[in-house]
Amino acid sequence: MAKQIVLLTGISGFIGLHIAKQLLDQGFHVRGSIRNMKKAQSITNTLEKASVNISELSFIELDLTSDKGWDNAAKGCDYVMHVASPYAAAEPKHEDDMIKPAVDGSLRALRAAKKAGVKRVVLTSSTMTMMATMKSGTFGPNDWADIHSKDIGTYAKSKTLAEQAAWEFMEKQHSAMELVTIHPGAVFGPVLGDNITGQSMTMIDQMLRGKIPMLADVTMPMVDVRDVANIHVQAMTATKAAGQRIIASHAEATRLVDIPKILKEHGYKGPSTRIAPNLLIRFMSLFDNEAKGMVGLLGMNVRADNNKAQELFDWSPRPFSETVLDAAKSIIKTQEKS
Template structure:
């Protein structure tokens, strides 16, 4: 296999914040990418975004997939060397019913794995989250061996969905017994920041950041956990496709130290941004707001959280040094401001 054709990758969720960066990284490294979208409009948006970022899209094609439907998965995985399953519903707010978020997360992971298995794919790289490790913790250090307690009343539905989806993936792999066993690597990002490709700011993290810049968050919630730049997340995803030592591992893509939204606000204020507030919201206020606000309710379990990650294995396996929080925060702000001009 030449450097120009490193293999064909089915990338689910190509139009998302992380998905676009993964597509860019793979295309620039010589992979062919088959991206899944829900509509022709999204397909056009992805092409326009990558072309505007000076990415050669000659080796990019598209398929239509739905996480909750079997339709198209077999055809989408056909002839693929790898699958990168990034697509998953994400919102801090708890949905009206848990199944709205949990069903597509779990079913989507299993559909990607089954399609890969049936198509003879070499390896699946699955996007999970550090929330599947640390969601039911408040303080201390978590690592790849830790799992969130999905029975905990402190976790929100998104955390539960990511944990259940990842567990389902590992259980699927454990059930495989043939000699030509497909491989699985799971990447567990922290809270993801960094510059957006294109003008789509609908992702939960970018929306929150944008609201901070606009001064729409007068009081900042009291919690801190490891974070990561989206460019680092994409790089680790792509390296996980072929790193032989990564097989069967949970890869923490996050800083070792926790970062708070107050820290983010201070970085922005020091660089002259007027909108961000550095005032900490009293815990009781968030609890009161959560009675009638589903997004506030989704944050309750994070109150007082101050967690470190053990990312030693990631640093060693991939010779990785995370971007600094300051670089990531300022590049995020510049990216958001650029879309407003």
Template sequence: MTQDTRGKVLLTGISGFIGLHCAKEALEQGFEVVGSVRSEAKENEVRATLEAASVDTANLSFAHLDLTSDKGWDEAAAGCDYIMHIASPFTIANPKTEDEMIIPAVQGSLRALRAGKAAGVKRVVLTSSILSMMGTMKTGTFGPDNWTDTNSTEISTYTKSKTLAERAAWEFMDTLSDENAMELVVVNPGGVFGPPLGKNITGQTMALTDQMLRGKLPMLPNIAFPMVDVRDLAVLHVKALTETSAKGKRVIAATSDPISFIQMAQVMKDQGYKGPSTRKAPDFVLKFTALFDREAKGMLGMLNMNLSANTSATKEVFGWTPRAAVESIQDTADAVRALQH
């Protein structure tokens, strides 16, 4: 490891779609990165993926952590200046039991914060979601002051898990009394699009794009929400490590305007792809499918959603200008098509 860096970051979930991009950005911005993985095979995969993307991995090392176990967290955080906690279970489909998703999400956030406190880190940057703000709103604009009601029966398990994990993090911070105590910044991304760094297209966004391109989705549900390009999201995460005025803030990382599934499909059609359909599915189709399909059930709460995001604070604090949604969707489609077998 070279000593001349901007600080050392424990980055959980480094092997994921967002994690890889954040690792690339952090290393390129001069940070030393300790990435959490579950196995040595994942270490090799992450290093190879970053090196294939022309990233110098001299300042990259690894720790083996699990969201549901205390083992290794304090050791991984020791000597770190920052923690970027990205790891969290993510599927649109509702799991068989809520706890499968909620327990790792909440406990993982608390383990990251406890390890940070024990190691004396300056700041934790936690990845949440705009879902923790949108609640059951269907139209209008949400912002950092909004919170999703986790008692609502209309929200998906994933939405509940992200909201509870973020709430637990803020409540943990309320227990810290020292003026110079560790700081927290929460980044709340919209739907995350953009090209993957590696060859893995099994994530939710990639899988959705893959199905659209293959013509596997003859009709699309009437859902629209703000989105973000993974490359812009990574920039924001790394800036959030050191931006003084971000302390204690919930940062919306998304376009202000909602983007619908049908708009996404239209962008791909305009690119010349033949597979995507722009037909809107009648509401009853999703409601009926939800009776026996967990993924459809997970999307029910978002049906007829058309929400905008108040991103003024993000732009003000970070001087952030995200790339256009059209560019992000086009790049996603091209990347997925190139990786399709």
């Protein structure tokens, strides 16, 4: 029987590499999209070091901002896993720098998938598309962030608009193709390979070095990258997942300061557990784009309704302390190599 082929966009990212590992381990052929073919060798090396058989791995060059190559990339594929999307905690100078590639990239993936006769598209969204403009209460699959709110950050807005565009596309098209959206909370956990430049890894790295004297008072649902990858792979083939928005996170929110607390409890000396006054974050946001990105999250304490993930799949999130400690171990391992 021929191998089923999955086009995986954003394969080189934190989540993308973990998804690639799980897909390859389960016998799928993975066609990974990268912006530059020079990245292919490092991805191959990373997966091989993680004991993955890469004989069913191939690469294709794609850009979220260009039509070039998308039809060819989806041709012959059974599934499309669209993970690639611009991300930064800091606010960009122009919101379209983040919004346009997010929206256009999602539509390019869907158009190419439809043309190729793909069975299902799994789109990586975010809990932000549901909770970004809430301050308290429980959010679930029927909720949407208010894109017109003054409190919404550009990343949350970009993910919300990209997902809304995807569902609108599905409403207008007449084919058997299905869509599932996956909504991770803040994603932490160990890296595959040596790249610790992602947002969550950089933050823990800085904590371990004692370079974050204070943290913003932010509380939100969080999740392990391995659990996020697992839910993507299950959502690709589970019959009842079609047409669903699925939350991938712990139900209870985690306070940002809980991360250094976990590290300190396990003998790490660098992390600080001091909390920055909200007024300080608001003042810093006037001239610091990273602080500006935090303002809308101040005072937020929301709970996630993750029942659908637990009903549809063999899935439950691992303890968050395990996530944090495994992330720290992988950072230290990377530092020792360099």
